[in-house]
Amino acid sequence: MDLLKKLKPMNQDKAPVYEALEEFRRNRVVPFDVPGHKRGRGNPELVKLLGKQCVELDVNSMKPLDNLCHPISVIKEAEALAADAFGAAHAFLMVGGTTSAVQTMVMTACKAGEKIILPRNVHRSVINALVVNGATPIYVNPDTDKKLGIALGMKISQVEKAIEENPDAVAILVNNPTYYGICSNLRKIVEIAHQHNMLVLVDEAHGTHFYFGENMPVTAMAAGADMASVSMHKSGGSLTQSSFLLAGPGVSAGYVRQVINLTQTTSASYLLMASLDVSRRNLALRGKESFRQVCEIAEYARKEINKIGGYYAYGKELINGDSVYDFDTTKLTVFTLDIGLAGIEVYDxxxxxxxxQLELGDIGNVLAYISIGDRMREVERLVSALYDIKRLYSRDRTGLFDHEYINPQVVLTPQEAFYAVKEEMIPIRETNGRVCTEFVMSYPPGIPILAPGERITQEIIDYILYAKEKGCSLTGPEDERCERLNVIKEMKLY
Amino acid sequence: MEYWFSEHHTENVKFSVKVDKHLYSNENDLGRVDIFDSLEYGRILAVDGYIIFTERDEFIYDEMLAHIPMAVHKDARRILVFGAGDGGVIDELVKYDSIERIDLVEINDGVIEACRKFFPDVAVSLDDPRVNLYTDNALRFIRHIENEYDIIIVDSAGFYGPGESLLTREFYGSCYKALKEDGIMVNQHQSPFYEADRVETQKAHKRILTSFPISRVYQAHIPSYPSGYWLFGFASKKYHPVDDLDAARWNSLGIATDYYTTNLHVGCFALPAYVERALKDVEKIKD
Structure with missing residues (x-):
């Protein structure tokens, strides 16, 4: 990729969408088009809320500003610059969150009747995409850290086994990294998958900074993956809901655009697109230095928190060459159970x-998201607050919630289950043997216990009841207390 | 020519001082420091556009932070002071022979350097052999210290900016831990008069209440601060600010003051009804 950059260097100083918007504003074009607030004039309260500058940028697609459904000018240029910055063959501006990028990857790679290999700790957007397109998930058991109670990456042996057992699978999806900063051996997975003619899709919702920082885990594009979803709005600094979809040379950009257009709005927000444009420029020009500071801040916080005693802020020592192939040190995760408090208690x-406010709290851990907007003074507050919490609230450690991975039995595809005739709100204890039509997620460890189309077993029922009792947060079912589940109606033949 | 310094006390209220000469200006990532001479208030120190210290009325603020706890504590030897790089509070403390050690933690050593140059009469106290200067973040300095100090004085610049961390629960909790079993913490508590400031006063009061068994508020008149009326917090593990005042002992020390007296000490804890009410509002919602 470096060679390619040398051949055709691009000027990353440019921000074509942003510049076109600025010029458009200077031209004072009279709007007889949507949006109806007309630069805010029709909605003074909106102007008060967001500011004049902001509402003036909220304009519609038009010739000088290009159109996200079919980019030919400034959006196309912005995408080319982004592709260059990320080392991708193509980049797509996304305005429906990284969820839309993930779903586009899945729907580009497979269709009804085809198989896709997934780690069980995928983001729910992946399984939702399968509800839409009808493909069958093949799950790989992620390794778990027994002490910390978090899901790790996929072991190479597990990936190989899944591929051997499903040689007809068309794609494999990898988290790079997980929410907790854990990376699998992405290069090796790409190598194995490509040997078997499978596409590699990478969920990099938490890995934007890998593309710009130094000494970071390998990026999807550098590892030779075929597609990647990058949450620019998480570590990249753009507005919430803006994201990049990246594609390698083995994927048809025109087809990806068609898939995007299946579900994407035809009124894409220029605020989101301009924010992607200027954020890409910022990271391309200053990302290396910014993320060096982010790493320093996170490392300092880790050291200071570990000095307190009782807390464990973990880092690269977790690396084990396989299921923790690499670790993202910008993720500041702290194990709290040794001071006798659940992560969620410390979080609250x-x-x-x-x-x-932290990013998340689960049974054993809290996660502080350190990013380009952080300053030392707030980190000092966090460290001191953890110290004070230990002084005031620490107690004897209570029983630890032990997660055992339960191999899912996929009976129907998520799509078949989602659209099947259902029996609703069956008490959970009476569902043994039935096929579930909805998600049950437990935090921790953030792995689905059930996805639509999976057989409910006594083991799963026991697990759900135990997780509830231990105070895990259960989400997904229509019954928000998770006491009842929706299942497939059984056809009785008599 | 007229040259005026203005500070917004609220969005709709401005306090202006006629400037004679602007002497110094320096900005770094910790903030902007300005020093100028004025006709009415003498030499003024401003940080981020807020008046911190004027030659004319600094005695009120500094005496009220230093003498109130010193007149209550029976045997204060080790003092920790946060902020106060101007030296004003230290200048009062060095008057006590019984004090053995004063640790001063100021994150912005630019303030100390500037004050040494432009307020040499006050800053001279920083050279007292009992004074130790630390350039450090307050939270980092204090969080590992336990059972070390008799009195902690928090001279924070304001509720926003680098001084913000001096108004947090984690900071007050750390101060509690760093104090000995009969320790006292005093801090500036903002003005209760303008609404935005009052909310911050209430927040600070509530946070201190959760960390200390005794928490009282006292007042003073400080003309150059917003509304001219200022509150201070007195938080303590053991001593009551008025019941445990030993007036005879303090008066026998013969310390010369311009604002503080032991009579005023008793009176300054009597607060106006609206202030009492604002404080009681948050005392009720004690966690």
Missing amino acids: ILRDEYDI
Whole structure:
């Protein structure tokens, strides 16, 4: 890729969408088109809320500003610059969140009747995409860390086994990294998958900075993966809901665009697109230095938190050459059970008592998201607050919730199950042997216990009841208390 | 020519001082420091556009932070002061022979350097052999310290910016831990008069209440601060601010003051009804 860059260097100083918007504003074009607020004039409260600058940028697609459904000018240029910055063959501006990027990857790679290999700790957007397109999931058991209670990456042996057992699968999806910063051996997975003519799709929702920082885990594009979904709005600094979809040389960009257009809005927000444009420019020009500081801040916080005693802020020492092939040190995750508090308790105390909001709290851990917007003074607050919480609230450690991975029995595809005739709201204890039509997710460890189309077993029922009792947060079912499940109606033949 | 310094006390209220000469201006990532001479208030130190210190009325603020806890504590030897790089509070503390050690933590050493140059009479106290200067973040300095100090004085610049961390629950909790079993913490508590400031006063009061068994508020008149009326917090593990005042002992020390007296000490804890009410509102929602 470096060679390619040298051959045709692009000027990353440019931000074509943003520049076109600026010029458009200077031209003072009279709007007889949508949006109806007309630069905010028709909605003064909106102007008060967002500011004049912001509402003036909220305009419609038109010739000088290009059109996201079929880019031919400034959006096309912005995408070319992004592809260059990320080392991709093609890049797509996405305005429906990284969820839309993930779903486009899945729907580009496979269709009804085809198989796709997934780690069980996939984001729910992946399985939702299967509800839409009808493909069959083949799950790979992610390794778990027994002490920390978090899902790790996929072991190469597990990936090989899944491929051997399903040689007809068309794609494999990899998290790079997981929410907790854990990376699988992506290069090796790409190698094995490509040997078997499978596409490699990478969920890089938490890995934007890998493309710009130094000494980071390998990126999907550098590893030779075919597609990647990059949450520019997470570590990249763009507006919430904006994202990039990247494609390698083995994927038809025109076909990807068609898939995107199946579900994408035809009124894409220029605020989101311009934010992607300027954020890409910022990272291309200053990302290396910014992420060096992010790493320094996270490393400092890790050291200071580990000095307190009782907390464990983990880092690269987790690396084991396989299921933790690499670790993203910008993720500041702290194991709290040794001070006798669940992660979710520390998470709540920090917000309610100390006015500090973290990214997540699960049974054993809290995760502080360190990014380009962080300053030392807030990190000092976080460290001191953790110290104070230990002083005031620590207690004897209670029983640890032990997660055992339960191999899912996929009876129907997510799509078949989702659209099947259902029996609704069956008490959970009475569902043994039935086929579930909805998700049951448990945090921790954030792995689906059930996805639509999977057989409910006594083991799964026991697990759900135990997780509930231990205070895990269960999400997914129509019954928000998770006491009842929707299942497939059984056809009785008599 | 007229040259005026203005500070917004609220969005709709401005406090202006006629400037004679602008002497110094420096900006770094910790903030902007300005020093100028004025005709009415003498030499003024402003940080981020807020008046921190004026020659004319600094005695009120500094005496009220230093003498209130010193007159209550029976045997204060080790003092920790946050902020106060101007030296004003230290200048009051060095008057006590009984004090053995004063640790001063100021994150912005630019303030200390500038004050040494432009307020040499006040900053001279920073050279007292009992004074130790630390350039450090307050939270980082204090979180590992336990049972070390008799009095902690928090001279924070304001509720926003680098001084913000001095108004947090984690900071007050750390101060509690760093104090000995009969320790006292005093801090500036903002003005209760303008609504935006009052909310911050209430927040600070609530946070201190959750960390200390005794928490009282006292007042002073400070003309150059917003509304001219200012509150301070007195938080303590053991001593009551008025019941445990030993007036005879303090008066026998013969310390010369311009604002503080032991009579005023008793009176300054009596607050106006609207202030009492604002504080009681948050005392009720004690967690």
